Amino acid sequence: MPWGTGARARTTTPAHRAQRLRVLRRDRYRCQLQYPGRCIGTATEMDHKDNVASGGSDNDANQQAACKPCHAKKSSDEGHAAQAIKRSRLKLPVERHPGLL
Numbered sequence: 188m189p190w191g192t193g194a195r196a197r198t199t200t201p202a203h204r205a206q207r208l209r210v211l212r213r214d215r216y217r218c219q220l221q222y223p224g225r226c227i228g229t230a231t232e233m234d235h236k237d238n239v240a241s242g243g244s245d246n247d248a249n250q251q252a253a254c255k256p257c258h259a260k261k262s263s264d265e266g267h268a269a270q271a272i273k274r275s276r277l278k279l280p281v282e283r284h285p286g287l288l
Contacts, residue, residue: 210247211230211231211252217230217252218252219251220234220251220253225257226254227255227256230254232258233250233252234253
């Protein structure tokens with residue numbers, strides 16, 4: 188896989204940096220997630236409200252400001268949920284033994 192095609196390449200473009208700054212200013216640099224016990228209040232990152240993979244878009248209306256700990260928690264929760272769905276699709280239905288029908 189060539190360099191410059193992953194998530195880091197998409198988040199270092201001038202357009203992405205400008206969008207991040209617009210969203211942070213719009214939300215007044217305040218974390219919109221505010222997970223209890225994690226939130227530090229000051230937002231430094233931009234987060235998708237609705238995941239792009241599930242139909243969300245990359246426009247400003249679908250973005251929110253988030254602090255690093257809250258963004259990490261939300262991303263982790265989304266990743267775990269996606270893995271649970273993937274695991275559930277791998278399980279075959281349990282069939283009863285023919286002698287027990």
